[in-house]
Amino acid sequence: MTTSYFATTARGLEEITAQELIKLGATAVKPEFTGVSFEGDRTLLYKVNLWGRTIFRVLQPIHTIKSTNPEQLYRNVRSIDWSEYLQPEQTIALRCTGKNPQLNNSHVTAIQIKNAIVDQQQQKHGVRSNVDTIEPDIVINAHIHENNCILSLDSTGDSLHRRGYRTAMGLAPLKETLAAALLYITEWTPEQALVDPFCGSGTIILEAALMGLNIAPGLYRKKFCFQNWTDYDAKLWGNLLKEAEMSQKEHLPPMIGTDADADIIRQAQSNAKACEIGDQVKFYQQHLVDITPPAESGILICNPPYGKRLSEVEALFPLYKLLGDIFKQRFKGWTAYVLTGNKELSKKVGLRTCARIPINNGGIPCTLLKYEMY
């Protein structure tokens, strides 16, 4: 049976997520604001949760109801038969986005919807679902748009960017989903050597290793919300997990992450261990000034620090100049990408960019600068 779904993603990554969904077999794929609508069957829903690298959550819209004001919203939510989706012994969480003039507080709107659901349960069964905001069985997503409320079941639960392998994080880590998107944007292929000289907790290198080894990121997760749905097909899910485990590859080209901070490198190493790919990637402490390419050609991707206050930015001028000098002198034959949130710093690299790609890094407008080194 074909169902409509909506995959949420970061602002600006909608096209990349759409491509990912098409590759996974989705149809009617349509990028929208911070998400992509698509169609597919239950197998596809499970696959997207298991294999999605740039996706946060997959929602299954179940009802669109009129909701101009809180009373109407309550009435209309209560008129839906919730026993189709949720049993009183299951815990529930409500997540609400969007607003209109009468429903302009997401928290209050979420409570209103939750009340309508549990009041119906209480009336029908004499018992009701408890609210659990940490590890709920069923998550209902409500999106207020103009005079309507789109109610969806969240098939994922905790966002997919929390892969489950990154127990340790340095300062300003990239989201795993953004690191994966950067790899798609740079068109890195698993045959190419990859270097990140400011690797922090290792996100870019680890995401690349997962791609290169064809490891499904969902394999690291313990639970998805669709496993609590009334129509959960445990056999189908088991088969998809087995298939994913069987399709892993064994070898990677050189993949190296270095960072000046020894503690952060230990974190990156422990994350690689948690991914069970500790022997496939190398993380070691090294200052940028000592970096050398591990192959004749490859891709270098990094997000160096970019500071917030003027004094912090100015203190980073020499580092960005050094970056440009090193690219030019040591990385001939390579393509380098620098993600930065500061224009002044990007000028200090001192090389001609062949592309400047705008990237939203957790709400901070950044640019991915591309340099071809001949």
Ligand SMILES: C[S@@+](CC[C@H](N)C(=O)[O-])C[C@H]1O[C@@H](n2cnc3c(N)ncnc32)[C@H](O)[C@@H]1O
């Ligand atoms: C924005 S963080 C990178 C975060 C990383 N992409 C992640 O996802 O965890 C910048 C990193 O640059 C490192 N760094 C700063 N100066 C450096 C230098 N001169 N050489 C090497 N690494 C440096 C810092 O220790 C920090 O981990």
